[in-house]
Amino acid sequence: MYDATVIDEDRTLPAVLVEAHSLEFFEDHDGYDFQPDDEFDSVTETTHWWRAWTGDPAATTPPFRVFGRDGTGGLAAIWSRGPIVFLGSEGELAVIARDLGDYLWLLANGVGPLERVDGVDRDPEPIPALVDLAQRFTGDGARSLEAVYAAADAELPALTALVNAAIS
Incomplete structure (x- = not known):
C-alpha cells in the first residue's frame, strides 16, 4: 500500500503511458469523456477521494495510482x-x-478506457501508432479486444472483494 505520509512521492507516470496518451487518441472521438493526467494524483488526494468514495473517513490509503478521470x-x-x-x-x-x-492493446485496438466501461457504440479500428507502441512495450504481436476483455474480466472479482472489504 502507499503511505500517505510520504512527502516526496514519485508522481511520474510510466513513460509508456505518457507516450500512449500523447498520441491524442482521446481527442479523436466525439463525445468521448476521458481526460488523462500528466502525473499521478498525490497519495493525499487519492486517500481523500477513497475515504469519500467508500464513506469511511478512517479508510487507509488505497492501493491505486490515479492517472485520469471522466467528467x-x-x-x-x-x-x-x-x-x-x-x-x-x-x-x-x-x-x-x-x-x-493490455491497456496499450486496448488503445491500439481503437477502444478507450471508458469505452471499456460504458460500451463501444462504434466499430473500433486499430490505431497504427498505438499498435507499434503496444508491440514495442509488450513484445507481442496483435492482441485482440476479446482477449484483453477476458483477461480484465478475470480480475473483477478481486477488485470487487477489495472494495466490499473497504465499505463494510
Whole structure:
C-alpha cells in the first residue's frame, strides 16, 4: 500500500503511458469523456477521494495510482496488483485491462478506457501508432479486444472483494 505520509512521492507516470496518451487518441472521438493526467494524483488526494468514495473517513490509503478521470469524477487508476481499473462517481467498478500491456492493446485496438466501461457504440479500428507502441512495450504481436476483455474480466472479482472489504 502507499503511505500517505510520504512527502516526496514519485508522481511520474510510466513513460509508456505518457507516450500512449500523447498520441491524442482521446481527442479523436466525439463525445468521448476521458481526460488523462500528466502525473499521478498525490497519495493525499487519492486517500481523500477513497475515504469519500467508500464513506469511511478512517479508510487507509488505497492501493491505486490515479492517472485520469471522466467528467463525472470517476477515476482511472493503476491498482498496485497491476490491473488498470475504473472507480466511478456513482460506485461503478470495472477492470479496464489486466495490466499496462493490455491497456496499450486496448488503445491500439481503437477502444478507450471508458469505452471499456460504458460500451463501444462504434466499430473500433486499430490505431497504427498505438499498435507499434503496444508491440514495442509488450513484445507481442496483435492482441485482440476479446482477449484483453477476458483477461480484465478475470480480475473483477478481486477488485470487487477489495472494495466490499473497504465499505463494510
